[in-house]
Amino acid sequence: MTTEAADSTEAAGTIAPAADPGFLQRHGGTIEYVLIPSAALAGALVVFGIFVAMFGKNPLDLYFYMYYGAFGTWFSWQNTLTRAAPLILTALCTALPAQLGMVIIGGEGALLIGALSATSAALVLQGMPPLVVQIAMVIAGVVGGGLWIMLAGALRQYRGVNETISSLLLVYIGLAILNHLVEGVMRDPASLNKPSTREIGAANMIGSIPGTDVHWGLVFGLIAAIAAYILIYHTVFGFAARVAGGNIRAAKIVGLGVSKLILTVCFLAGGAAGLAGMVEVAAVQGRTNANLAAGYGFTGILVAFLARQNPLAIIPVAILLGGISASGGLLQRRLGLPDASVLVLQGIIFVFVLASDALYGRIGFLKGKS
Amino acid sequence: MADGSIGLWTVPLAVLGGAIRVSTPFLFVSLGECITERSGRINLGLEGTLVMGAMSAYGISYLTGSPWLGVLAAGITGALLGALHAGICSLPRVNDVAVGIALMLFGTGLAFYLGKPLIEPTAPRLSAIDFGWWSDIPQLRAALRVNVLFLIGVALAPILYWAFRTTRWGLLIRTAGESSDAARAMGHSVLLIRLRATMVGGFLAGIGGSFLSLFYPGSWNEGLSSGQGITAVALVIFARWDPLLCLWASLAFGGAAALGPALQSVGVTSGYHLFNAAPYILTLAIMIITCSPKRTLTGAPAELSITR
Numbered sequence: 001m002t003t004e005a006a007d008s009t010e011a012a013g014t015i016a017p018a019a020d021p022g023f024l025q026r027h028g029g030t031i032e033y034v035l036i037p038s039a040a041l042a043g044a045l046v047v048f049g050i051f052v053a054m055f056g057k058n059p060l061d062l063y064f065y066m067y068y069g070a071f072g073t074w075f076s077w078q079n080t081l082t083r084a085a086p087l088i089l090t091a092l093c094t095a096l097p098a099q100l101g102m103v104i105i106g107g108e109g110a111l112l113i114g115a116l117s118a119t120s121a122a123l124v125l126q127g128m129p130p131l132v133v134q135i136a137m138v139i140a141g142v143v144g145g146g147l148w149i150m151l152a153g154a155l156r157q158y159r160g161v162n163e164t165i166s167s168l169l170l171v172y173i174g175l176a177i178l179n180h181l182v183e184g185v186m187r188d189p190a191s192l193n194k195p196s197t198r199e200i201g202a203a204n205m206i207g208s209i210p211g212t213d214v215h216w217g218l219v220f221g222l223i224a225a226i227a228a229y230i231l232i233y234h235t236v237f238g239f240a241a242r243v244a245g246g247n248i249r250a251a252k253i254v255g256l257g258v259s260k261l262i263l264t265v266c267f268l269a270g271g272a273a274g275l276a277g278m279v280e281v282a283a284v285q286g287r288t289n290a291n292l293a294a295g296y297g298f299t300g301i302l303v304a305f306l307a308r309q310n311p312l313a314i315i316p317v318a319i320l321l322g323g324i325s326a327s328g329g330l331l332q333r334r335l336g337l338p339d340a341s342v343l344v345l346q347g348i349i350f351v352f353v354l355a356s357d358a359l360y361g362r363i364g365f366l367k368g369k370s
Numbered sequence: 371m372a373d374g375s376i377g378l379w380t381v382p383l384a385v386l387g388g389a390i391r392v393s394t395p396f397l398f399v400s401l402g403e404c405i406t407e408r409s410g411r412i413n414l415g416l417e418g419t420l421v422m423g424a425m426s427a428y429g430i431s432y433l434t435g436s437p438w439l440g441v442l443a444a445g446i447t448g449a450l451l452g453a454l455h456a457g458i459c460s461l462p463r464v465n466d467v468a469v470g471i472a473l474m475l476f477g478t479g480l481a482f483y484l485g486k487p488l489i490e491p492t493a494p495r496l497s498a499i500d501f502g503w504w505s506d507i508p509q510l511r512a513a514l515r516v517n518v519l520f521l522i523g524v525a526l527a528p529i530l531y532w533a534f535r536t537t538r539w540g541l542l543i544r545t546a547g548e549s550s551d552a553a554r555a556m557g558h559s560v561l562l563i564r565l566r567a568t569m570v571g572g573f574l575a576g577i578g579g580s581f582l583s584l585f586y587p588g589s590w591n592e593g594l595s596s597g598q599g600i601t602a603v604a605l606v607i608f609a610r611w612d613p614l615l616c617l618w619a620s621l622a623f624g625g626a627a628a629l630g631p632a633l634q635s636v637g638v639t640s641g642y643h644l645f646n647a648a649p650y651i652l653t654l655a656i657m658i659i660t661c662s663p664k665r666t667l668t669g670a671p672a673e674l675s676i677t678r
Binding site: 103105155157158159160161162164165166168169170171172173175176177179180183184298301302305338340341342343344345346347348350351353354355357358360 | 414418454458461462463464465467468469471472473475476477478479480482483486596597600601603604607640641642643644646647650651653654657658661662663
């Protein structure tokens with residue numbers, strides 16, 4: 001720290017003489033967190049443009065339609081925000097355990113189990129006042145998804161099972177349970193082509209934010225992200241979690257209950273993804289079927305990494321990636337690109353973002369050296 | 371019994387056939403991952419490699435008319451993806467687990483993108499060797515129709531076991547995996563060793579993918595692989611980084627994966643999806659039994675991030 005301070009006084013004169021001399025020194029880290037992911041994103045877009053150009057499409061058309069399909073009109077904004085809502089929640093499923101140094105990639109499984117639990121709650125409580133049903137659905141979704149990821153956390157803590165692999169295996173197991181129940185005991189006999197559960201009922205749907213077609217799930221997501229931010233950066237619990245994530249041995253020495261931290265954080269993480277499942281049922285699908293496995297859980301991993309596991313940064317990143325997936329339909333219709341092009345772009349972005357990790361602390365002018 | 375005189379024997383026969391047929395992708399991916407992990411790095415992206423391998427094998431087989439060129443193309447595609455993984459991981463402060471997740475998404479997306487025109491056409495497949503000619507039970511003959519790739523995989527396991535123990539390359543890979551400092555002190559580039567180990571691992575995983583599209587199930591579609599790649603990565607941990615144990619574990623997993631379809635064929639349809647999830651449940655159960663929070667796993671390469 002002392003050398004950095006010395007650097008800043010030396011560098012102040014050469015780099016930013018007119019402005020606040022210590023500005024880069026104090027905010028260099030924040031600037032890095034914005035600049036490097038943005039550069040990675042731009043690099044990924046360029047590579048994707050080249051990729052598309054190899055198939056004879058004009059990259060400029062591509063960028064235009066991506067922008068237009070994501071943010072060009074009020075209609076596309078609503079589409080983007082609707083897709084961003086579950087992404088915020090599934091990204092939290094990766095970002096919260098990341099504070100403890102855990103890599104959880106099973107958000108998709110927690111989403112499915114959350115959706116299944118929320119639907120079950122709604123079907124059991126048929127005839128009750130809608131508000132009661134909706135609250136029960138939220139609780140069921142959060143608890144279902146939470147317990148699902150808590151299982152991965154418990155296996156890591158008590159059995160030493162790697163949480164990355166176990167959470168991913170739980171995705172496939174969760175999907176099998178969903179299919180089993182949806183085609184078995186929970187099947188609505190009227191759903192012939194696409195096995196589904198019975199509908200939760202129009203009265204129990206959570207509806208749209210007034211004046212828009214964007215459902216209330218977006219508000220759920222925003223509240224969850226802000227709450228997660230406060231929890232991690234402004235509470236003792238969050239501080240303890242970050243200490244344990246930084247150095248597990250130190251955390252044990254100062255007497256932190258690491259097991260409790262891991263289980264609680266994993267429960268909250270899974271609860272967020274489970275809430276995403278509840279939102280997809282109660283605001284979009286109206287019932288549970290295999291449509292719910294739409295990949296929100298996997299895109300959420302990318303959102304969390306692009307946001308550098310920061311819950312507040314997840315909000316704009318989720319909107320950005322929601323926009324990319326919202327523009328997929330337009331790319332398909334206007335440019336004839338396959339629907340998988342969104343997946344390819346997401347993959348390229350992910351690769352660039354991870355490779356850009358090597359750049360932190362190495363950008364000359366941000367270190368105050370010339 | 372309507373389907374023949376052997377009745378319920380259909381189930382164990384189908385499981386045997388499955389152990390031979392379904393296990394091949396598990397076998398190749400796990401042997402490839404075994405090499406990569408022994409060098410001290412984990413490549414979770416082999417799920418994407420498997421799908422890319424399946425797609426490129428099918429495409430090349432369709433274009434050239436030679437399924438074996440398809441197998442080769444799948445291997446080369448896998449090696450390139452491996453090189454990409456190793457290249458990004460050799461940058462400072464880049465997490466190999468996260469890169470694997472990224473390549474899993476990237477490989478799957480790219481395969482779906484490039485493979486769109488391949489869903490309709492039929493490509494020449496790999497042929498099988500009929501080891502069941504002596505029997506007149508059709509189910510047994512079906513179970514013993516064995517693909518050459520399976521035999522290559524079976525032969526590869528003891529060869530790798532031997533190579534890890536005695537050859538110069540085997541020792542170098544193990545040194546890089548146990549102590550990168552020691553390898554560096556001997557004057558070897560750890561990054562280069564890991565690059566090669568990841569490329570060979572990707573090559574084998576790509577071939578595993580070619581088996582999916584060119585033999586069993588034997589067509590290209592987007593639902594071809596559902597987690598076989600990641601199951602195989604977990605299988606390496608279960609097999610304690612031992613190529614011979616990888617072989618037995620792959621056979622067991624192939625049998626487990628064939629259980630669902632086999633039961634369905636005799637009329638047990640109720641738990642179909644749960645039986646399909648058998649390999650994942652089995653993997654998780656085995657990891658729960660064999661892992662321990664108190665110690666690192668026996669046989670685990672010391673440099674491996676995932677076991678530390």
